[in-house]
Amino acid sequence: xxxxxxxxxxxxxxxxxxxxxxxxxxxVRNAALLAARDxxxxxxxxxxxxxxxxxxxxxxxxxxxxxxxxxxLTPARIDTMLAGLEQxxxxxxxxxxISGVRTRPSGIRVGQxxxxxxxxxIIYESRPNVTVExxxxxxxxGNATILRGGSEALASNxxxxxxxxxxxxxxxxxxxxxxxxxxxDRAAVGELIAMPAYVDVIVPRGGKGLIxxxxxxxxxxxxxxxxxxxxxxxxxxxxxxxxxxxxxxxxTHRYGTxxxxxxxxxxxTEADALLPELAADFREAGVELRGCPQSRRRVPDMLAATEDxxxxxxxxxxxxxxxVEDLEEAITHINHYGSQHTDSIVTRDHARAMRFLRExxxxxxxxxxxTRFADGFEYGLGAEIGISxxxxxxxxxxxxxxxxxxxxxxxGEGQVRR
Amino acid sequence: xxxxxxxxxxxxxxxxxxxxxxxxxxxVRNAALLAARDxxxxxxxxxxxxxxxxxxxxxxxxxxxxxxxxxxLTPARIDTMLAGLEQxxxxxxxxxxISGVRTRPSGIRVGQxxxxxxxxxIIYESRPNVTVExxxxxxxxGNATILRGGSEALASNxxxxxxxxxxxxxxxxxxxxxxxxxxxDRAAVGELIAMPAYVDVIVPRGGKGLIxxxxxxxxxxxxxxxxxxxxxxxxxxxxxxxxxxxxxxxxTHRYGTxxxxxxxxxxxTEADALLPELAADFREAGVELRGCPQSRRRVPDMLAATEDxxxxxxxxxxxxxxxVEDLEEAITHINHYGSQHTDSIVTRDHARAMRFLRExxxxxxxxxxxTRFADGFEYGLGAEIGISxxxxxxxxxxxxxxxxxxxxxxxGEGQVRR
Numbered sequence: 001x002x003x004x005x006x007x008x009x010x011x012x013x014x015x016x017x018x019x020x021x022x023x024x025x026x027x028v029r030n031a032a033l034l035a036a037r038d039x040x041x042x043x044x045x046x047x048x049x050x051x052x053x054x055x056x057x058x059x060x061x062x063x064x065x066x067x068x069x070x071x072x073l074t075p076a077r078i079d080t081m082l083a084g085l086e087q088x089x090x091x092x093x094x095x096x097x098i099s100g101v102r103t104r105p106s107g108i109r110v111g112q113x114x115x116x117x118x119x120x121x122i123i124y125e126s127r128p129n130v131t132v133e134x135x136x137x138x139x140x141x142g143n144a145t146i147l148r149g150g151s152e153a154l155a156s157n158x159x160x161x162x163x164x165x166x167x168x169x170x171x172x173x174x175x176x177x178x179x180x181x182x183x184x185d186r187a188a189v190g191e192l193i194a195m196p197a198y199v200d201v202i203v204p205r206g207g208k209g210l211i212x213x214x215x216x217x218x219x220x221x222x223x224x225x226x227x228x229x230x231x232x233x234x235x236x237x238x239x240x241x242x243x244x245x246x247x248x249x250x251x252t253h254r255y256g257t258x259x260x261x262x263x264x265x266x267x268x269t270e271a272d273a274l275l276p277e278l279a280a281d282f283r284e285a286g287v288e289l290r291g292c293p294q295s296r297r298r299v300p301d302m303l304a305a306t307e308d309x310x311x312x313x314x315x316x317x318x319x320x321x322x323x324v325e326d327l328e329e330a331i332t333h334i335n336h337y338g339s340q341h342t343d344s345i346v347t348r349d350h351a352r353a354m355r356f357l358r359e360x361x362x363x364x365x366x367x368x369x370x371t372r373f374a375d376g377f378e379y380g381l382g383a384e385i386g387i388s389x390x391x392x393x394x395x396x397x398x399x400x401x402x403x404x405x406x407x408x409x410x411x412g413e414g415q416v417r418r
Numbered sequence: 419x420x421x422x423x424x425x426x427x428x429x430x431x432x433x434x435x436x437x438x439x440x441x442x443x444x445x446v447r448n449a450a451l452l453a454a455r456d457x458x459x460x461x462x463x464x465x466x467x468x469x470x471x472x473x474x475x476x477x478x479x480x481x482x483x484x485x486x487x488x489x490x491l492t493p494a495r496i497d498t499m500l501a502g503l504e505q506x507x508x509x510x511x512x513x514x515x516i517s518g519v520r521t522r523p524s525g526i527r528v529g530q531x532x533x534x535x536x537x538x539x540i541i542y543e544s545r546p547n548v549t550v551e552x553x554x555x556x557x558x559x560g561n562a563t564i565l566r567g568g569s570e571a572l573a574s575n576x577x578x579x580x581x582x583x584x585x586x587x588x589x590x591x592x593x594x595x596x597x598x599x600x601x602x603d604r605a606a607v608g609e610l611i612a613m614p615a616y617v618d619v620i621v622p623r624g625g626k627g628l629i630x631x632x633x634x635x636x637x638x639x640x641x642x643x644x645x646x647x648x649x650x651x652x653x654x655x656x657x658x659x660x661x662x663x664x665x666x667x668x669x670t671h672r673y674g675t676x677x678x679x680x681x682x683x684x685x686x687t688e689a690d691a692l693l694p695e696l697a698a699d700f701r702e703a704g705v706e707l708r709g710c711p712q713s714r715r716r717v718p719d720m721l722a723a724t725e726d727x728x729x730x731x732x733x734x735x736x737x738x739x740x741x742v743e744d745l746e747e748a749i750t751h752i753n754h755y756g757s758q759h760t761d762s763i764v765t766r767d768h769a770r771a772m773r774f775l776r777e778x779x780x781x782x783x784x785x786x787x788x789t790r791f792a793d794g795f796e797y798g799l800g801a802e803i804g805i806s807x808x809x810x811x812x813x814x815x816x817x818x819x820x821x822x823x824x825x826x827x828x829x830g831e832g833q834v835r836r
Contacts, residue, residue, distance in 0.1 A: 108787050110797045221810045242832040249834035369526050369830025379528045392639045392811040396826040408814040412787025414660040416667035
C-alpha cells in the first residue's frame with residue numbers, strides 16, 4: 001500500500017467535504033448526528049462482533065488487562081456513545097455567529113464571524129468510543145475529520161465508521177466528512193500530521209509519549225497538553241477547613257486525571273496548623289506524601305521530596321508538599337515547576353486572590369475551588385475534545401468553540417480606500 | 419561568540435522580564451512608552467549618526483537604492499516613530515479584561531481573562547522604525563520582546579534600543595523587557611525560533627522567502643501570511659459603477675501591498691457591459707490585463723492568462739481577469755487559487771452576499787468594499803503587528819489583542835468536585 005498516496009487522497013477528499021460541511025445548516029448537521037445514533041443503535045450486534053474480533057486479536061497479542069478494558073465496547077458503553085450523540089446534537093451551534101460589528105470612519109462596518117477550522121485530524125489510542133465522540137464534535141462545529149485510532153481497535157472503528165457514514169448519507173452530507181484511516185501502518189500518522197494543505201489542526205489524545213512525538217513532527221498546529229502538574233496553594237490566613245476539603249478533593253477525587261493536584265504549597269504561617277491534620281487526611285486516603293524539609297518538620301513521617309518531585313505528574317496516590325514563604329514564592333514555584341495546566345489558591349484575601357489569578361501563567365487559574373473543576377463539562381462548554389496548555393488559540397478545556405476560529409467580515413456600500 | 423548560549427541567555431532574561439511586564443500596571447507600561455518617546459526625541463543626533471554608519475556600510479556593500487531608502491532614518495521618520503509611541507500609549511490596554519463569567523451548577527463562577535502571550539520574537543529586515551513599532555506594541559500588550567532586525571541596520575537598532583531601555587528604566591520595568599539581538603550571525607535567527615521554553619510566538623516581517631524559511635524551521639507558533647492573492651468578484655446584477663470603482667481602487671490604490679486585488683472575477687451576465695469599460699479604466703491607469711478566453715472575447719487586446727496567473731501575487735500593475743458562470747464558481751476559484759487573505763464580492767443580492775461571506779475561507783471577507791480596507795487601522799484595531807492567514811489564534815490584521823490570549827479563571831467559595 002502506498003501510504004503517502006492513500007493519505008493524500010484522504011486529505012483531498014476531506015478538504016472538499018469540509019467546504020460542504022461548513023456550508024451546511026445546523027439542522028442538517030444535527031440530523032446527521034441523530035441518524036448516526038440510530039444507525040449505531042441498529043448495529044449493536046455488528047459492533048459487538050467487530051469488537052470481539054479486536055479483543056480476540058488483542059488477547060492473542062498479549063495486551064494487558066487495562067488496555068483490553070479500554071478496548072471493550074460493552075452495551076453500557078454503546079449506550080453512552082448514543083447518549084453522547086444526542087447531547088452533541090442538542091448543543092448550540094457555534095458556527096456563523098457574527099460579533100463586534102462596528103462602523104468605521106470610512107463607513108465600512110467591520111466584525112468577526114465564527115467559522116469552522118476546516119479539517120481536523122484526530123490521533124488516539126485504542127478506545128473506540130473516542131471515534132464517535134471526536135467525530136461528532138468536529139461535525140457539529142462544521143469541520144471534516146480524519147480519525148486515526150489505535151490499530152488494536154481497527155475492526156471496531158470500521159464498524160463505527162460505517163454507522164457514522166450512514167448518518168452522513170441520511171442527512172445528505174458527503175461521506176468524506178468523517179474518514180477513518182484503515183491502515184495500521186504507522187507511516188499514516190506521519191503523513192497525517194504533515195499535510196498542511198489538507199489538514200488544519202491535529203488533536204492527539206493519549207499518552208504523553210504519543211503527544212510528544214506528534215508535536216515534534218507535526219507540520220500543522222497541534223491542540224494538546226503534555227502534563228498536568230497542578231498546584232493548590234494555601235495562602236496565609238486561609239480558611240483551613242476549606243483548604244483541607246479542597247486539597248483532599250483535588251488529590252483524591254481521581255488520581256489518573258490531568259487536573260489532579262500533584263503539589264501542595266502551604267504558606268509558612270499555616271504550616272503548623274494545617275499540615276498535621278492534612279497529613280492525617282491523606283494517610284487515611286492512602287496518599288503518600290513527599291515533603292520539603294519544612295514540611296517534614298511538621299510531619300516527620302513524610303518522605304523527603306527531591307527536585308524531581310516538584311516536576312512530577314504522579315497520576316497516582318502520591319503528593320509533593322512544600323512550605324513557601326508567601327504568595328510571591330508560590331507563584332514563582334508554580335510558574336517554574338508547573339505545566340501551565342490548572343492551579344488554585346485558597347485564600348481569604350482579595351488582593352492576593354486577584355494577584356494569583358493574574359500572575360499564575362496557566363490555562364486555568366482558580367480561587368477557592370478544586371483543580372478537578374478544570375473540565376469542559378464543569379466549565380459549561382457542553383463537551384470537551386481535549387485540554388490545551390498552549391498559549392495561542394484555545395487555552396484550557398477545548399469545546400466546540402475551540403474547533404472554530406473567527407474571520408473578519410466587512411459590510412460595505414461601495415466604499416473605496418482614500 | 420557562542421550563539422546558542424547568547425540566545426539562550428537572552429531568552430532566559432526575556433522570560434523573567436515577561437513576568438514583570440505582565441504583572442505591571444497599564445500606567446507603568448504607558449509611562450515607559452512615553453519616556454522612550456522622550457529619549458528618542460533627545461537622541462536625534464545620536465540616531466542620525468548611527469544611521470549614517472549603517473547607510474555608509476550599506477553603500478559600501480552595494481545595497482540597492484530601495485534598500486538604502488528603507489534603511490534611512492530621516493527626521494520625518496523619527497517624527498513618525500515618536501507619534502507612533504504616543505498613539506500606542508493612548509490605545510486601550512487589552513490585558514486583564516475578564517469576560518463571560520457564568521455561574522455553573524456546581525456553584526463555581528467561570529470566565530476568561532485576557533493575558534499577555536509572554537515573550538514575542540520579531541524577525542524583520544532593514545527598517546529601523548520596525549524596532550520601535552514592534553517593541554511598543556509588544557510592551558503595551560504586556561509582553562517581553564526579542565527583536566532581530568536586518569544586519570544592515572544594526573547600528574541604528576542599537577541606538578534605538580538604548581532609548582527604549584531608557585524608557586523602561588524610567589518606568590521601573592526590567593531592561594530585558596525589550597532586547598535587540600546584537601549579532602549579525604544568521605545562526606541567531608535559528609536559535610530564536612527554536613526556544614519554546616523562552617519564546618512563545620514569532621512574528622516575521624519581511625519578504626516571502628524569509629517568512630517561508632522561518633515557518634518551516636520554527637519550533638514555536640508563527641503569526642504570518644505568505645501571499646496576498648486577493649479577489650474581487652462582481653456578481654450577476656451588481657451595480658456596475660460600484661464594481662468599477664471598487665475594482666479600480668482594489669488594484670490601483672497601491673500595487674505593492676498584500677491586500678491589493680490580484681484577480682478580478684466577473685459573472686458571465688455582466689461581462690459584456692463591464693469588461694470593456696473596466697479595461698479602459700485599467701488601460702488609463704497603466705495596468706496590464708491577463709484574461710481567460712471569455713474575457714478576451716470582450717477585450718481582444720488583453721493578454722492570455724495562464725494557469726500560473728490565477729496563483730500570482732503580482733505586487734505590480736498587472737491584473738488577472740476571469741469570467742465565471744456564477745457565485746459557486748467564484749467561491750470555488752477563490753478557495754482554490756487564493757491565499758486566504760482578503761476577498762470581496764460586489765453584489766445587490768442579500769442571499770448571495772451572505773453565502774460569499776460564509777463560504778469564502780479567507781481571513782477577511784467583504785461585501786461591496788475594496789480589499790484595501792484589510793488593515794489594522796482601517797478595522798479600528800489601533801495598530802497592526804502583521805496579518806495572519808492562518809486559522810488558529812488571530813486571523814486577519816493582528817493588533818494588540820492578537821498579542822494576548824485568554825485563560826480560564828474560576829471563582830469559588832470552597833467548592834469541591836462531587
